[in-house]
Amino acid sequence: MGNPTGFLEIARVTPERRPVTERIHDWKEVYKDFPDEKLKSQASRCMDCGVPFCHQGCPLGNIIPDWNDLVYRGRWQEALARLFATNNFPEFTGRICPAPCEGSCVLGINADPVTIKQVEVTIIDRAFKEGWVKPQVPAVRTGKRVAVIGSGPAGLAAAAQLNQAGHWVTVFERADRIGGLLRYGIPEFKMEKHVLDRRLSLMLDEGIRFRTNANVGVNVSVDELRHDFDAILLAGGSTDPRDLPVPGRDLKGIYFAMQYLPLQNKRCEGDDIADADFISAKGKHVVIIGGGDTGADCLGTAHRQGAKSIVQFELLPKPPAERAVDNPWPNWPNIFRTSSAHEEGGARDYCVLTKSFSGNNGQVEKLHAVRVEFVERNMREIPGSAFEIPADLVLLAMGFVGPEKNGILAQLGVSLNERGNVAVNGTKMTNVEGVFAAGDMSRGQSLVVWAIREGRVAAREIDRYLMGSTDLP
Ligand SMILES: Cc1cc2nc3c(=O)[nH]c(=O)nc-3n(C[C@H](O)[C@H](O)[C@H](O)COP(=O)(O)OP(=O)(O)OC[C@H]3O[C@@H](n4cnc5c(N)ncnc54)[C@H](O)[C@@H]3O)c2cc1C
Numbered sequence: 001m002g003n004p005t006g007f008l009e010i011a012r013v014t015p016e017r018r019p020v021t022e023r024i025h026d027w028k029e030v031y032k033d034f035p036d037e038k039l040k041s042q043a044s045r046c047m048d049c050g051v052p053f054c055h056q057g058c059p060l061g062n063i064i065p066d067w068n069d070l071v072y073r074g075r076w077q078e079a080l081a082r083l084f085a086t087n088n089f090p091e092f093t094g095r096i097c098p099a100p101c102e103g104s105c106v107l108g109i110n111a112d113p114v115t116i117k118q119v120e121v122t123i124i125d126r127a128f129k130e131g132w133v134k135p136q137v138p139a140v141r142t143g144k145r146v147a148v149i150g151s152g153p154a155g156l157a158a159a160a161q162l163n164q165a166g167h168w169v170t171v172f173e174r175a176d177r178i179g180g181l182l183r184y185g186i187p188e189f190k191m192e193k194h195v196l197d198r199r200l201s202l203m204l205d206e207g208i209r210f211r212t213n214a215n216v217g218v219n220v221s222v223d224e225l226r227h228d229f230d231a232i233l234l235a236g237g238s239t240d241p242r243d244l245p246v247p248g249r250d251l252k253g254i255y256f257a258m259q260y261l262p263l264q265n266k267r268c269e270g271d272d273i274a275d276a277d278f279i280s281a282k283g284k285h286v287v288i289i290g291g292g293d294t295g296a297d298c299l300g301t302a303h304r305q306g307a308k309s310i311v312q313f314e315l316l317p318k319p320p321a322e323r324a325v326d327n328p329w330p331n332w333p334n335i336f337r338t339s340s341a342h343e344e345g346g347a348r349d350y351c352v353l354t355k356s357f358s359g360n361n362g363q364v365e366k367l368h369a370v371r372v373e374f375v376e377r378n379m380r381e382i383p384g385s386a387f388e389i390p391a392d393l394v395l396l397a398m399g400f401v402g403p404e405k406n407g408i409l410a411q412l413g414v415s416l417n418e419r420g421n422v423a424v425n426g427t428k429m430t431n432v433e434g435v436f437a438a439g440d441m442s443r444g445q446s447l448v449v450w451a452i453r454e455g456r457v458a459a460r461e462i463d464r465y466l467m468g469s470t471d472l473p
Pocket residue numbers: 096097098149150151152153154155156172173174175179180181182185186190214215216217235236237238239257261293294297407408438439440441445446447448449451
């Protein structure tokens with residue numbers, strides 16, 4: 001702990017966002033660079049707690065006080081080693097993680113928490129800039145072969161770990177590019193895709209094989225995989241979206257978020273998508289149903305496409321500005337947050353239940369809703385509160401109900417748990433010998449940081465299954 005009084009003298013500072021008027025005209029990340037000197041001073045706010053609750057808050061168990069101290073002392077390469085000890089992809093989590101570690105930071109009890117996420121992303125960005133991140137090719141190959149189905153953060157983390165253990169890993173991805181939701185869910189303005197490509201290029205150099213347009217269970221047979229590989233990891237994500245089966249749902253102009261967002265991400269990649277095949281918010285009254293992060297991603301995308309108006313509806317009440325009494329530290333603070341997309345415009349409305357859609361010539365034009373209240377956790381409609389608003393484009397962002405049940409899961413005969421996700425035992429193995437599962441596919445809809453953790457744990461267990469013991473962390 002370089003500066004024992006840092007937390008008393010220095011206020012929390014986070015990087016500035018680029019001006020709204022500038023950023024809504026491009027797709028680049030919204031945050032400005034954060035100078036090293038400022039970062040060092042922020043790192044010096046860390047108290048190097050005897051019991052660092054930030055560890056407990058981070059699903060990866062990141063060794064946060066160590067990096068804070070090393071950054072404060074300017075020992076960047078040692079900080080990088082600590083970062084990689086627990087996380088394969090700090091350049092992803094440092095950009096897009098909601099940072100549960102900060103919610104658990106001890107300083108957060110009576111002050112603003114340490115800017116942990118900013119320290120993380122600065123270390124790794126600097127490391128790439130300085131050329132410190134090099135492919136780590138395993139010295140010895142075991143001859144074992146592992147198929148990873150799905151190239152989101154869970155599949156990628158598992159692939160990286162299994163490759164380090166010396167196994168030959170092939171990642172199968174049904175999309176045309178690798179990355180899962182990192183590629184086609186998360187918009188460019190949250191994470192520019194060259195960050196992902198840079199990592200994938202390292203993984204290729206390390207010996208990992210990637211097969212795109214490979215839809216296992218459709219154009220790649222499950223039997224072939226069972227025959228060719230010694231173990232299989234299912235990391236196909238939670239891709240079945242929650243629907244809103246109300247009258248008018250079949251009108252044109254109503255889409256799931258994951259029908260809308262990937263098209264823009266593809267255009268940002270330079271793909272030539274005809275207007276007839278594209279979903280654009282340009283000049284439209286847009287209604288987003290779902291007040292979470294996916295909804296916010298739709299919001300930021302619709303701003304940049306030039307929507308006429310945007311409203312985001314949420315069924316639940318508006319969260320409080322401060323932690324409620326039943327939501328104490330070190331739990332994740334359920335508080336009202338303003339993401340970069342919210343700062344850019346649009347309205348948010350809470351306790352709204354959509355009843356139906358209406359339109360003309362098969363195209364949606366209006367959304368009909370009613371206000372609700374919650375009494376002892378029971379929702380009831382408020383009499384006389386019905387209203388309607390114009391809606392040319394409706395985006396459903398109400399989460400996901402689990403993995404797709406047909407296809408690969410049915411063909412493998414994999415059992416599901418009571419929540420409809422792939423059931424695994426303590427070693428992440430499914431009921432089918434040699435078939436493991438990780439990430440949203442078994443955990444349910446979650447976060448990138450959890451997917452990385454799940455991928456790492458599954459890799460360790462697969463290594464143990466193949467070799468009888470494991471040295472993977
Ligand atoms: C719009 C959106 C924004 C989000 N933003 C954030 C955020 O900012 N921060 C955060 O922490 N979390 C965010 N999340 C959640 C996070 O992205 C997920 O929790 C995480 O990506 C899950 O990782 P995964 O590897 O389990 O699955 P995914 O990332 O979903 O990847 C699964 C991959 O498997 C492929 N696949 C499925 N079936 C097959 C098959 N049969 N054959 C071949 N390939 C297959 C899919 O095409 C997909 O590419 C967001 C989610 C969404 C939807």
